[in-house]
Amino acid sequence: MTDALVLGGGLAGVAAAQTLGEAGIRTTLVDRTDYHQFQPLLYQVATSQLPAEDVARPLRTIFADVPSVDVVLAHVTSASLADRTLVLDDGRSLSADHLVLAAGARPNFFGIPGAQEHAFPLYSVVDAERLRLHHQALVAEALVGDTGSRDVVVVGGGPTGVEVSGALAELVAALQAQGRMPADARVHLVDRGQAVLGQFSTRAQAYAHKHLDKAGVDIRLGAGVKEVHVDAVDLDDGTRLPTRTVIWAGGESASAIAQSAGSSTGRGGRIDVRPDLGVEGYPGVWAVGDVANIPSGAGAPTLPQLGSVAQQSGRWAAQNILRSMQGDELAPFHYKDKGIMAMIGRNAAVAEVGAHRHEVDGPIAFAAWLGVHAMLLSGVHSRTDAFLSWAWDYFERDHAATVESHDAPRRIAWGDDADDVPHIDLGAPAHG
Template sequence: MTETYQVVIVGGGFAGVAAARDLGRKGIEVLLIDKNNYHQFQPLLYQVATSQIGVSEVSRPLRAIFHRRRSVRVLTDEVTAVDAAAHTVTTVDGTTYRGEILVLAAGAEPNFFNTPGAQEHAYPLYSLLDATRLGGAMVNLLDRSDRESAGAGSVNIVVVGGGPTGVETAGAIAENIKYVVPGYFSTALAARCHVHLVDLVPSVLGAFSVKSQTYARKHLIKAGVRLHMGTGVTEVRDDGVTLADGTTIPSKIVVWAGGLKAGDILSGSGLPQGRGGRIDVRADLTAPHVDGVYVLGDAANITDARGAHLPQLGSVAQQSGAWAARNIHADLTGGTREPFRYTDKGYMAMVGRGAAVAEIGRKRVQMQGPLAFIAWLGVHVALLSGARQKASALLSWADDYLTHTRSHVVLGHPEVAPKE
């Protein structure tokens, strides 16, 4: 059985939601398919894992987003096959959906770079399930370590990846150890806990300026993070990691923030894959060699007007989705597509309480410290979906950053315990 729509969109992330929302405003018939019935705000998943904000603040039901857009149908299902030439997708029950226009915005998945043991033993941080599993595993680890004798060894958490996700995650865990663990457990346990940040590149935040890298490095060290830069991970085991220089770090929790790649769904689509398994799209965001197919967000390698590759950021995905909607409307109404013009908002990374780095706009106006921290908060509030989510996040941040408590609960369960 085949169902036909004007536009079929695969993926309910930043790009897919932005495209569906703008097309829905124009009354275009859209089918939006995602395996989850909610939109998730991935840049803040590390804060869910560290109990700074709750699940409801980074997720919003897709049907709530589109409940006033009657021309948009949300389908909770998993796409198992894509035929780009035919503009069709097939779901697990065998149903095929065809669109006059097909939009692939299915996001990405962790790239373990064939590191032995990483996929089996490391904790990625790309979905709500990832975040809650990691949060539960850390609670279990602390509970178990609290039962040990005072003379027991170190309690290590290893974060792999020195980009924004790795830096933000390592900083948040280190601040939990510094501020939260002594109050909820004991200072003796806090003294045994250590965070290690590992990356093959020689500096944290490689895409940032040297000034921002230096600030982030100093703040991480001040927070207690132990840096292992310039040496990669050669193996992940259930009891720790081995580095390229032969160093071993015993750890029951290894967080993988080492990069992303396109999902497997693209491999059978018939589209040529480029760097990271993503599709090298044309300037108007359409796929090469086939008409009427758009690839957006983390599934695409997108370039700006100067031909430079754009990073896998929420702002890039959101803007590409909105731009694609304009071009799709032109396709359906006899108009002309226009090349994607990205408004460069720069880079940001939270390093800790009151500490962040920001390089704003194309000219990369640099900020470090409290001012960058405020800018980071403002940008992330603006990107959150829904007024309720924005207000709740602001309240959570106020409670978190003005005190040393955690208002959100992360439950430890045997099924999310560290793998042994």
């Protein structure tokens, strides 16, 4: 028998289970992968700058020192909120007094023809590794005479689209310098809006635009994707871009389990929660992180899908569970806003720091990015110093001159034992 059930081992679920487990609450965490995946570093995996194993960590290792947390590897096929029960794909059902839904999000293709079939989403380690292998195969085929397009089209000019475009442009340029990529291969970034990084200040937008442009990215604003084919993308302005690599950073919605749970949902199919993170009408049920629509105040928009929101809300829901177990009053979630930031390439980053959005760019913005991400990672790794050392090197080093064989990217020196390495099954479904 368990006192609390947590669905999802992302930043939100891990924070919730850790807080509960450290308070001695018998907690079961269920995830369909046996590892936690750190999404902010996925594009480094996709662009061959980090091996997939470096951004994933076995959940059992994370909870090795927290004996009251039990990790179950299973796909949850349905959730009954009324009796706080999860049904697993192996036929088992798990119930508890408290159920924390932390199942994250999945790519949203908005019904655009061909997008689901031909585009590469970037939401999981499996996605990132599939994209890397696809790109690597195209590079290899170019060397033996294949003349098909090597262009990459990135859909969506938010932080993920901008970051992956910047990193890919550097990779393409470096491969071209080595003669391993045709000279005309390009990265295109497509967005319906009038600026990249729509939620940032106009100064940050201009900075990002300038750096992407300088890196050789073809930025197409005010254009949406009409259809994705196996070898081209059609835009709604009539343009056809020949490509075999479309990267989908164009939007996401809540995971399937959230949409079938039966509670009230809002933007992106996310579960509506009260300010205390409980789900109205379902005592003992909580929703946190990307799967939840978390209010930020009367009349204000809900909180964004960010690592800090996920980690803090997971911890807060667990603290409210502890309060309710002790008969104390629940507390409304108070988000400590770290700001928003994006890395555009080596030596180029923008950040709007803290709730007051203090604008910085360049190395200072990168330092802010580093601080926030080290804090996020500290929930799953004790060696944040290894991350800091890798990241400074990554930011400052001349990419084109050094990295390009990519058979052995510089690793984060986590110092994990061999049995701490996650098992990443590329055949497994990456989302749902």
